[in-house]
Amino acid sequence: MKDNTSNDKTIKVDMLARVEGEGAFKVVVRDGKITGTEFRIFEPPRFFEAFLQGRDNSEAPDITARICGICPVAYQMSSVQAMEMALGVEVTQPIKDLRRLLYCGEWIESHVLHAAMLHAPDFLGYASAIDMANDGHADAVKLALEYKKIGNSIVTAVGGREIHPINVKVGGWWKAPRKKDLLVVQENLKRALDMAEAFVDFTASLPYPDKERDYHMVCIAEPNGRYPMYEGTQLISNRGLDIPTPAYNEHFDELHVKQSNALHGRTKDGGAYLTGPLPRYNLAYDKLSERARAAATRAGLGREVKNPYRSIVVRAVESLYAVEEAIRLIEEYEEFEPAFVETPPRAGTGMGASEAPRGMLFHQYTLEDDGSIAKAQIVPPTAQNQPSIEEDLESFIADVLDKPDAEIQWLCEQTIRNYDPCISCATHFLDLTIDRG
Amino acid sequence: MKPLLIGVGNDFAGDDAAGRLVARVLQGTPGFDVAECHGAAADLVTLMEGRNRVLIVDACQSGAVVGTVHKIDALAGTLPGWLRSVSSHGIGVAEGIELARIMGTLPAQVEIWAIEGAVFTVGAEPTAEVLAAVAVLGAEIPDHLAPRAQS
Numbered sequence: 001m002k003d004n005t006s007n008d009k010t011i012k013v014d015m016l017a018r019v020e021g022e023g024a025f026k027v028v029v030r031d032g033k034i035t036g037t038e039f040r041i042f043e044p045p046r047f048f049e050a051f052l053q054g055r056d057n058s059e060a061p062d063i064t065a066r067i068c069g070i071c072p073v074a075y076q077m078s079s080v081q082a083m084e085m086a087l088g089v090e091v092t093q094p095i096k097d098l099r100r101l102l103y104c105g106e107w108i109e110s111h112v113l114h115a116a117m118l119h120a121p122d123f124l125g126y127a128s129a130i131d132m133a134n135d136g137h138a139d140a141v142k143l144a145l146e147y148k149k150i151g152n153s154i155v156t157a158v159g160g161r162e163i164h165p166i167n168v169k170v171g172g173w174w175k176a177p178r179k180k181d182l183l184v185v186q187e188n189l190k191r192a193l194d195m196a197e198a199f200v201d202f203t204a205s206l207p208y209p210d211k212e213r214d215y216h217m218v219c220i221a222e223p224n225g226r227y228p229m230y231e232g233t234q235l236i237s238n239r240g241l242d243i244p245t246p247a248y249n250e251h252f253d254e255l256h257v258k259q260s261n262a263l264h265g266r267t268k269d270g271g272a273y274l275t276g277p278l279p280r281y282n283l284a285y286d287k288l289s290e291r292a293r294a295a296a297t298r299a300g301l302g303r304e305v306k307n308p309y310r311s312i313v314v315r316a317v318e319s320l321y322a323v324e325e326a327i328r329l330i331e332e333y334e335e336f337e338p339a340f341v342e343t344p345p346r347a348g349t350g351m352g353a354s355e356a357p358r359g360m361l362f363h364q365y366t367l368e369d370d371g372s373i374a375k376a377q378i379v380p381p382t383a384q385n386q387p388s389i390e391e392d393l394e395s396f397i398a399d400v401l402d403k404p405d406a407e408i409q410w411l412c413e414q415t416i417r418n419y420d421p422c423i424s425c426a427t428h429f430l431d432l433t434i435d436r437g
Numbered sequence: 438m439k440p441l442l443i444g445v446g447n448d449f450a451g452d453d454a455a456g457r458l459v460a461r462v463l464q465g466t467p468g469f470d471v472a473e474c475h476g477a478a479a480d481l482v483t484l485m486e487g488r489n490r491v492l493i494v495d496a497c498q499s500g501a502v503v504g505t506v507h508k509i510d511a512l513a514g515t516l517p518g519w520l521r522s523v524s525s526h527g528i529g530v531a532e533g534i535e536l537a538r539i540m541g542t543l544p545a546q547v548e549i550w551a552i553e554g555a556v557f558t559v560g561a562e563p564t565a566e567v568l569a570a571v572a573v574l575g576a577e578i579p580d581h582l583a584p585r586a587q588s
Contacts, residue, residue: 066449113479129478130532133539142540149483163475 017334027397030437034398041134052376053200057083057345057367058170064363065164072431073106074356075157075363075378076168077230081352083170083364085246087343087371094336095172097329098158100230101182102165103354104326105154107229111149111315111322114420114434115203116144117260120314122414124205140202147195147319150188154326157185168173172340181336186330189323196320203316204299207410208309209389211396214304215388216271217279219360220245220353226288227321228280232353232360236283240407246351248362254379257386265384271385275359276419277296277314278305292321308392315357315420344373356381358420389419440469440490440582445476445530455496455571458554458563458564462575468583469546481533482540490546492582494574495520496567497551504553504566506574511547512535514572520551550574 028036048067052060062077065091077099084091117129120140126132133141152162156175167174216239220232234253236242243251252273254263267273282304282325285293296317304315349366359381366375392415402406444460447453460473474480478497485491497507499519509516516531530549537543553568556563563571579587 113477117479128532133536138539140509141536145479145482145540146535148479151482248494426461 049376068130077354078352078363085349086350101160101329104322108151111319112148171343176339200295200316203313212306215274219279245353352428363407445495451556452567468586472491477559477585478533496554503555504570507551511551555587
């Protein structure tokens with residue numbers, strides 16, 4: 001059988017400060033069956049864990065935010081919770097509510113960007129959002145850009161800057177925003193409700209492969225019963241897991257994979273698990289707003305979603321929820337002083353978990369007596385999801401092996417983008433090798 | 438609205454910081470507004486919206502002498518292939534302009550001034566030639582974008 005290595009395409013991307021890099025996938029087929037798969041990405045976050053050592057704890061939110069340009073808030077939110085635990089401080093509910101508001105902004109802009117600009121083209125048969133916009137879908141792209149802009153405006157108003165917010169600090173905020181400024185954002189959010197509904201309908205209209213798997217789904221649980229987003233005091237799963245976040249390393253492993261620089265997340269018994277919109281939806285459906293649940297029903301989503309190709313719709317539903325939640329948080333917001341609690345340095349270890357748009361993000365820090373960082377562990381959702389990605393690819397392309405390689409590659413990329421990983425950002429991120437022996 | 442200068446780039450990747458450095462040098466200059474971004478198409482479309490005139494400054498690698506400044510009229514035709522995307526999403530400056538064109542929101546005047554870089558590795562400092570080009574553009578752009586405001 002033919003070896004198609006002559007069709008290999010390698011696109012090298014710069015090693016930026018985020019989970020990013022070459023994605024390569026190899027399929028070994030013998031006698032018409034897949035006998036092996038390898039999925040590789042080159043992962044830079046280890047550098048962050050190293051150069052955080054010796055830094056003051058107060059620097060962690062700003063440094064870790066640079067891991068990702070799309071979800072810097074997530075890194076800030078997990079890091080501040082971990083640091084505050086290590087320092088033995090508890091922040092006030094107004095501080096927490098403002099953090100949740102900031103997170104709403106990030107969810108909206110990240111989910112909408114991914115769904116419209118990166119993933120929707122896969123479903124419609126376009127190589128890019130540009131081609132999609134140029135071929136009758138300009139309105140959908142325009143809607144997404146306007147919608148995303150409103151998400152960005154929350155991050156600017158609360159975080160002080162659209163990308164890599166500057167207002168977040170260990171202990172709270174540098175400055176609490178003025179209510180009148182947030183009310184301007186709220187007016188835009190009210191306009192965004194119709195956009196959000198239209199966006200759910202757009203994603204629901206996309207043709208999708210009819211495939212499902214029985215995932216081990218993991219997400220955070222909040223102490224106040226809210227839809228999982230910011231305050232991850234517990235980690236739960238659809239297989240009975242319900243642990244305090246500090247116990248993360250007793251239940252999960254990060255593994256070096258022989259064929260790759262990437263770290264894979266697995267449970268202690270070696271199993272793959274999934275984190276992201278599907279686990280949140282499945283495990284916290286009842287915590288969505290009534291409007292978001294109604295939109296989900298209208299979009300054809302049931303109480304449970306096991307088809308990863310429907311994650312694009314779940315992202316749209318979560319974005320609608322985030323718009324409503326942001327409106328509510330601004331309505332209830334009262335200006336407060338001081339904007340932060342004091343965080344005197346001390347030795348300690350702390351853990352924090354929050355839900356980045358693409359899944360659970362875990363941080364752990366150990367501090368010296370002077371508050372400097374002795375050790376750091378950062379576990380991004382993309383790392384945790386890699387084994388699930390491999391299993392999806394193995395499962396979902398098994399029945400299309402007789403198709404042309406270009407069609408197989410398309411489905412592989414579409415499948416990987418279900419996870420909204422940063423590695424899908426490059427134009428031609430996937431180097432597909434099919435070894436047919 | 439005033440003309441807008443957009444400095445595109447990555448502070449942490451050597452010469453890729455060029456566009457942002459130009460923007461910072463010119464922040465507060467009378468006669469035009471200044472913005473920075475990392476080059477994602479969606480952000481560029483949003484920044485350009487409502488403007489009549491935009492100048493985008495970015496780094497590039499075309500093979501020319503380091504420090505060369507390429508001046509491109511974005512409306513004059515297809516953008517050169519070496520005007521690579523700095524966005525990890527693979528949809529950067531060229532795509533942002535194309536997207537704005539499709540959306541019907543492209544300003545009447547869009548120029549790209551791209552500074553030829555040599556070093557783009559993470560953690561590197563910009564090269565001396567690129568820093569010199571930044572200084573030259575810092576002196577040249579005010580009169581280019583808003584000559585009357587400078588007198």
